[in-house]
Amino acid sequence: MRKFIMLLNEELKRGAKFYLIALVGLVVLEFVSVIYEIKNYQSNVEEYMRVDRISQMEAIRLAGGPLNFGDATSYFQYIIAIAMMLILLLSFQVWYRDWFGESKYIYRLLMLPGKRTAILMSKLTAVFLTIASFIGIQWMVLLLSGSLFKWLTPEDLMESKRVFGENRIISMFYTFNIADTLIILLVSTLVVSFVFHIILIERSYRKPIAIMHVVIDVVLLIVPLVGLVYIFENTHFLYPDQITTFVIGYFLLYFVYVYWKSIRLLNHKISI
Amino acid sequence: MLEVHGLHKKYGRKRPVLQGVSFTVPPNQLTCLIGLNGEGKSTILKSIMGLIPLDAGTIVVDGEMSRERIAFVPDLSTMPGYMTVGDAILYMEDFYPDWNQKTAEELMAFFKLLSTDKISDLSKGNKAKVNLLLGFSLDRPYLLLDEPLAGIDLFTKEQIAWIFSSHYMEGRGILMTTHEIAEVEHLIDRVVFLQDGKIIHEDDAEEMRELYGKSVQDRMREVFQR
Numbered sequence: 001m002r003k004f005i006m007l008l009n010e011e012l013k014r015g016a017k018f019y020l021i022a023l024v025g026l027v028v029l030e031f032v033s034v035i036y037e038i039k040n041y042q043s044n045v046e047e048y049m050r051v052d053r054i055s056q057m058e059a060i061r062l063a064g065g066p067l068n069f070g071d072a073t074s075y076f077q078y079i080i081a082i083a084m085m086l087i088l089l090l091s092f093q094v095w096y097r098d099w100f101g102e103s104k105y106i107y108r109l110l111m112l113p114g115k116r117t118a119i120l121m122s123k124l125t126a127v128f129l130t131i132a133s134f135i136g137i138q139w140m141v142l143l144l145s146g147s148l149f150k151w152l153t154p155e156d157l158m159e160s161k162r163v164f165g166e167n168r169i170i171s172m173f174y175t176f177n178i179a180d181t182l183i184i185l186l187v188s189t190l191v192v193s194f195v196f197h198i199i200l201i202e203r204s205y206r207k208p209i210a211i212m213h214v215v216i217d218v219v220l221l222i223v224p225l226v227g228l229v230y231i232f233e234n235t236h237f238l239y240p241d242q243i244t245t246f247v248i249g250y251f252l253l254y255f256v257y258v259y260w261k262s263i264r265l266l267n268h269k270i271s272i
Numbered sequence: 273m274l275e276v277h278g279l280h281k282k283y284g285r286k287r288p289v290l291q292g293v294s295f296t297v298p299p300n301q302l303t304c305l306i307g308l309n310g311e312g313k314s315t316i317l318k319s320i321m322g323l324i325p326l327d328a329g330t331i332v333v334d335g336e337m338s339r340e341r342i343a344f345v346p347d348l349s350t351m352p353g354y355m356t357v358g359d360a361i362l363y364m365e366d367f368y369p370d371w372n373q374k375t376a377e378e379l380m381a382f383f384k385l386l387s388t389d390k391i392s393d394l395s396k397g398n399k400a401k402v403n404l405l406l407g408f409s410l411d412r413p414y415l416l417l418d419e420p421l422a423g424i425d426l427f428t429k430e431q432i433a434w435i436f437s438s439h440y441m442e443g444r445g446i447l448m449t450t451h452e453i454a455e456v457e458h459l460i461d462r463v464v465f466l467q468d469g470k471i472i473h474e475d476d477a478e479e480m481r482e483l484y485g486k487s488v489q490d491r492m493r494e495v496f497q498r
Binding site: 269 | 354
């Protein structure tokens with residue numbers, strides 16, 4: 001446990017610069033996008049009124065109706081997609097910097113006394129904490145953006161009834177339902193574990209054998225899952241809720257398999 | 273005694289790098305593993321440390337199959353560049369129960385390293401010194417050194433050579449790979465010649481000098497030019 005905590009501390013220190021730059025960049029981008037959307041909408045309405053010589057109500061109708069919070073934060077989904085890409089990049093970086101960085105830190109990591117499990121767990125936890133903090137900060141940005149939206153948008157241009165409009169991703173984040181959050185974290189951890197698994201395979205085997213391992217593991221994930229869900233749905237063998245439980249159970253089982261195999265690779269196959 | 277038995281290693285479809293390599297590293301002696309470039313000297317050291325998986329072979333240290341009695345000094349920097357020398361020492365102290373802080377402080381003073389020196393800013397010679405400091409400060413009976421004298425200036429080489437004849441070596445069995453044999457000729461106790469992935473000679477250095485009337489370097493030249 002002590003080794004894990006010390007390694008986690010090291011991982012967090014190493015990733016601090018990347019994390020801060022990404023975080024500040026994304027937050028600034030989100031606030032700028034809200035301001036841009038509001039100002040752009042206002043100028044559109046004013047333009048319609050000036051050019052077409054129509055009333056403000058007519059201009060609002062032409063602009064697609066009053067502005068709701070969902071419209072004002074419509075760029076957020078792209079920024080969230082960028083954040084997801086950055087997390088994916090971080091998942092690769094936390095391993096490959098140890099091999100291809102300025103120093104070969106992987107030598108030190110693999111030579112540390114005790115079990116190598118702590119290496120995998122510390123890297124996984126570091127990425128997990130980054131994801132969790134990104135979600136938390138996203139929630140705070142949304143709350144602050146709500147205030148910014150109310151402050152910057154003139155009341156007669158603002159729609160207060162349909163807060164999020166069609167923007168379901170934002171509404172999911174904004175409501176901050178604990179079950180949704182847990183599912184996001186679980187799926188993210190699974191994806192990151194799988195990326196780690198692929199990296200460890202790549203670092204353990206020659207290319208053709210590594211590709212074969214990855215293909216087998218992808219098939220193990222997809223084929224039984226899709227096949228069984230298809231059979232359950234068509235034979236009505238399980239209720240929809242039971243199918244969801246089955247899918248979650250299968251994902252958890254697969255996570256255990258990926259974790260077990262990653263540890264095995266780290267202990268017996270990995271090569272510097 | 274560090275015993276290496278029947279090491280086999282093959283990278284993909286290439287010819288095997290190691291083909292049943294066996295030798296011993298006795299305590300209190302400096303054993304030099306000699307071979308031309310690409311003969312698998314570094315592979316042997318890395319395999320002993322579990323950094324490269326072996327196809328076959330065993331490593332036995334004083335009767336046990338444990339690596340926790342061996343320290344390894346690789347030929348490259350293993351600490352993140354953002355760390356200072358002081359951070360690296362603290363890191364080692366945190367992780368290794370057999371870390372000797374007194375030795376670390378003495379060697380830092382001997383090598384004229386400052387705890388505030390950032391590792392990424394150090395010269396190649398100073399990085400080699402940090403590596404040696406980190407390796408020698410572990411209270412372990414066996415030490416593996418991979419090309420500790422490569423690419424560094426004369427004065428640094430002399431400092432490192434002094435370490436090999438100092439009290440820091442007492443009680444330790446050292447296995448070293450180097451091409452700079454002349455620099456450490458007088459310190460070598462045993463030589464192991466590696467060619468085509470096999471051990472072709474394993475001799476006591478003194479006996480070899482007497483038997484052939486040649487230095488280790490000349491004997492190496494003779495063996496590899498055959």
